[in-house]
Amino acid sequence: MNHAEPLVSGPAPRTELGDALHACRSAFIGVGAMSFIINILYLTGSFFMLEVYDRVLPSRSVPTLVGLIVLAGGLYIAQGILDLIRGRILSRIGATLDEMLSQRVYDIVVRLPLRAGNRGEGLQPLRDLDNVRGFLSGAGPGALFDLPWLPLYLVICFLFHPLIGLTALIGAMLLVSLTVLTEYLTLSPAKRSTTLAARRQNLALASRRNAEVLVAMGMAGRVGQTWERSNRDYLASNQRASDVAGGLGAVAKVMRMMLQSAVLGVGAWLVINQQATAGIIIAGSILSARALAPVDLAIAHWKNFVTARQSWQRLNKLLASLPRQTLPTLLEQPRSAVSVENLTVHPPGDQKLVVMDVSFKLEAGQGLGVIGPSGSGKSSLVRALVGVWQPFRGHVRLDGAALDQWSPEILGQHIGYLPQDVELFGGTIAQNIARFEENAESEAIIAAARAAGVHDLIVTMRDGYDTYIGDHGSVLSAGQAQRIALARALYRDPFLIVLDEPNSNLDSEGDEALTRAIRATRARGGIVIVVAHRPIGIEAVDHVLVLKNGRVQAFGAKETVLGQVLQRPPIKVVADGGVTKS
Numbered sequence: 333m334n335h336a337e338p339l340v341s342g343p344a345p346r347t348e349l350g351d352a353l354h355a356c357r358s359a360f361i362g363v364g365a366m367s368f369i370i371n372i373l374y375l376t377g378s379f380f381m382l383e384v385y386d387r388v389l390p391s392r393s394v395p396t397l398v399g400l401i402v403l404a405g406g407l408y409i410a411q412g413i414l415d416l417i418r419g420r421i422l423s424r425i426g427a428t429l430d431e432m433l434s435q436r437v438y439d440i441v442v443r444l445p446l447r448a449g450n451r452g453e454g455l456q457p458l459r460d461l462d463n464v465r466g467f468l469s470g471a472g473p474g475a476l477f478d479l480p481w482l483p484l485y486l487v488i489c490f491l492f493h494p495l496i497g498l499t500a501l502i503g504a505m506l507l508v509s510l511t512v513l514t515e516y517l518t519l520s521p522a523k524r525s526t527t528l529a530a531r532r533q534n535l536a537l538a539s540r541r542n543a544e545v546l547v548a549m550g551m552a553g554r555v556g557q558t559w560e561r562s563n564r565d566y567l568a569s570n571q572r573a574s575d576v577a578g579g580l581g582a583v584a585k586v587m588r589m590m591l592q593s594a595v596l597g598v599g600a601w602l603v604i605n606q607q608a609t610a611g612i613i614i615a616g617s618i619l620s621a622r623a624l625a626p627v628d629l630a631i632a633h634w635k636n637f638v639t640a641r642q643s644w645q646r647l648n649k650l651l652a653s654l655p656r657q658t659l660p661t662l663l664e665q666p667r668s669a670v671s672v673e674n675l676t677v678h679p680p681g682d683q684k685l686v687v688m689d690v691s692f693k694l695e696a697g698q699g700l701g702v703i704g705p706s707g708s709g710k711s712s713l714v715r716a717l718v719g720v721w722q723p724f725r726g727h728v729r730l731d732g733a734a735l736d737q738w739s740p741e742i743l744g745q746h747i748g749y750l751p752q753d754v755e756l757f758g759g760t761i762a763q764n765i766a767r768f769e770e771n772a773e774s775e776a777i778i779a780a781a782r783a784a785g786v787h788d789l790i791v792t793m794r795d796g797y798d799t800y801i802g803d804h805g806s807v808l809s810a811g812q813a814q815r816i817a818l819a820r821a822l823y824r825d826p827f828l829i830v831l832d833e834p835n836s837n838l839d840s841e842g843d844e845a846l847t848r849a850i851r852a853t854r855a856r857g858g859i860v861i862v863v864a865h866r867p868i869g870i871e872a873v874d875h876v877l878v879l880k881n882g883r884v885q886a887f888g889a890k891e892t893v894l895g896q897v898l899q900r901p902p903i904k905v906v907a908d909g910g911v912t913k914s
Contacts (some may be wrong), residue, residue: 341351348651349464349644352432356425363425363477373411375488378619378807380404385611418474426468430461437461437647440654446720447654448681456530457650460643467640472633478626485623489595492612492619499598500620503591506583507627514580514634521573521830528566535559577635584631592621659739666730666746666827670694670717670723670859674726677709677716685724686712688882694875696827697852699860701870701890703897704879710863711752713879714830717861719751732826746830748821752836752863754814761790762797765819776824783852784819785845810837815845821850829853832863847872 346354355359380400388397407686437457444457454562467473478661481766482504490497539546539555572761599613630637670693677687687709694700702710715721718730719735727734735743744767756764765780777797781787793799801807813835821829831850835843850860850872864870876893878886 347648348433348436348656349429349648352429356428357431359421359425359428363421363463363473366414367474367477367481370411370414370418371478371484373414374409374622375619376404376407376411376617378488378622381618382611382615385614386609387611393683415474418477419471422473422888425467426465429468433461433647436651437761440650441524443654446680447722457647459530460647463643464647467636470633470636472637472640473630475626475629475633476637479630481857482623482626485619489616489619489623492616493599493602493608495602496608496616496620497500499594499622500591500616503587503594503643504624504627505626506587507631510580510584510587511627511631511634514577514631515638517576517580518573518635520637521569521576522635523642525566525569525573526639526642528562528569532559532562532566535562568782568819569894573635579882581628581632581634584628588624588628589620590808591624592604592617595620614633634664639646640754648719656738657805660737662742663733663738664731666733667857668731669729670828670861671729671732672717672726673729675713675716675723675728676725677712677721678724678772679712680721686882687716687879689726690877690879690884691726691885692877692884694859695856696857696859698875699854699855699862699873700862700875700877701873702861702877703865703870704885708879709882710879711832712882714749714832714861716861717828718747718830719743720749728757745824746827748823748826750814750821750829750831750834752832754817754837756801756808756813756816758801758803760800761793761816764801765797765823767820767823780819780823781816783822784815785842785848786815786819789815811839811842813844814838818846818849822853825853825858826858827857828861833860833865833869835864835869849850 383400384397387393388400404794437460440457441455486497486500486504489500534566535555536559539552539559546555595617596613599608599616602608603610603613672690672692675687675690676685678685690713692700702713704710706769712721712892716723717741718787719738722736729735730738730746757768759768761771762774765777774797778787781790781797790797790799799807814834818831818834821831831846835846838846846869850862853860854872860873862873864871870876870890874890875888876886876890877884878893886896
């Protein structure tokens with residue numbers, strides 16, 4: 333017997349953002365309870381005026397007036413205290429949400445380029461989290477919590493007199509229609525404004541990174557014009573969104589004042605016809621204005637609400653696409669071999685294969701030099717070897733275990749990586765060498781520096797290992813930064829060390845230090861893989877792999893492979909279509 337599928341599926345699973353908000357549910361319940369009390373207390377002004385006009389003035393009773401003033405004053409103070417507490421709770425909800433998600437969002441900022449390439453959103457996830465936190469900490473949520481109590485005020489207006497209630501209801505319907513119109517008209521400009529803001533930010537960051545090139549080659553003015561056009565487009569789009577929200581907000585304020593006057597007019601007509609008291613005129617006017625104040629405030633903050641909602645949706649998508657990394661079973665420290673099996677790689681966000689079916693195996697103590705023409709896939713290969721690019725097909729294994737069986741934090745302890753484009757972080761030299769490890773041992777830091785041949789250079793600096801090098805290592809020369817980055821790669825003697833063009837900025841002394849470091853790593857049983865264009869870079873290795881167009885052309889002992897490559901005669905095409913060797 334076949335069982336039919338259920339017609340109604342279960343509730344959709346909560347997202348990480350939803351879980352974070354759900355963790356604050358008790359705070360939201362408290363805010364909702366306070367909003368109820370605050371909106372009841374908002375009636376104080378209306379009923380105070382009603383009592384003054386209908387009870388105090390006819391009776392001319394000063395004690396009654398004093399009693400009402402004391403009572404109203406106490407209620408106003410209670411309302412102000414609750415409003416203050418509600419605002420602080422909402423602010424702390426935003427801060428709590430940021431605290432719960434900031435590490436995850438930072439993780440996304442780091443991992444996203446490795447999955448989607450540099451076409452991704454860059455720092456947009458951090459800005460999105462700031463937008464959500466900023467909205468929750470502002471006045472917008474308070475207005476949204478007050479909106480559900482609008483019917484309460486309308487009911488009281490109807491109790492005063494049906495005509496007063498009807499006037500307030502018509503005004504409420506008009507303002508709610510304005511809210512819907514605001515949502516419709518601001519959605520598209522707000523989206524475009526966010527996209528243009530990210531484009532402008534990325535161009536400014538690229539200009540900052542390449543300031544020397546821009547100035548040296550006279551490009552600053554032309555690139556500045558591009559930035560100006562991008563900035564102009566952003567300002568125009570942002571201005572349209574602000575104009576729509578601001579214009580509708582102004583209309584809402586005018587309508588609220590007109591409604592207040594309309595209620596006064598209706599009340600006056602009712603008094604003239606002896607259908608209401610003078611107190612009802614004032615109380616109805618105040619109450620109708622108070623009823624529509626949350627709508628007015630919501631419209632004023634609608635642009636922030638739309639921005640926060642778009643940020644929320646983007647964050648939800650990113651968090652779902654890059655889930656939390658689970659911690660696999662802790663494996664033993666690799667000691668014996670690195671094997672590459674039919675490795676095929678394409679850059680993140682691109683389907684073009686740049687490395688195809690590469691296979692080789694290295695035993696402990698061996699060194700491999702990877703050579704080949706520019707664009708042959710050397711740097712792409714080493715990015716896959718250290719696990720920063722995921723293979724399209726095939727595996728990289730340490731002692732038989734594929735890299736994805738290791739958590740990034742643990743795998744990083746067994747790998748030393750010197751990328752082609754060296755970049756250090758704002759901090760001291762010691763922190764950079766120690767990979768910002770907390771409570772790093774001075775002996776391990778100095779040992780890594782000595783292995784890289786940079787210890788004597790460091791101690792001559794003003795503060796030695798405690799020298800602060802600034803963002804991007806800006807106080808260091810390219811050669812100094814490369815040698816400190818080499819020390820970082822050698823820190824704590826990792827099993828696999830991968831060096832991509834490690835001598836591109838080194839002088840002869842640095843080349844000698846590099847060669848000694850490679851030999852020392854092999855001598856202790858480590859494996860070294862070096863990408864090089866110059867022969868000095870592979871002097872200390874014993875195997876060579878030749879890449880061309882992403883495929884292995886040769887692999888084996890260094891002397892054998894280099895002999896084949898260097899002795900291979902070039903091929904020329906002759907006029908009659910044949911070939912000849914020269």
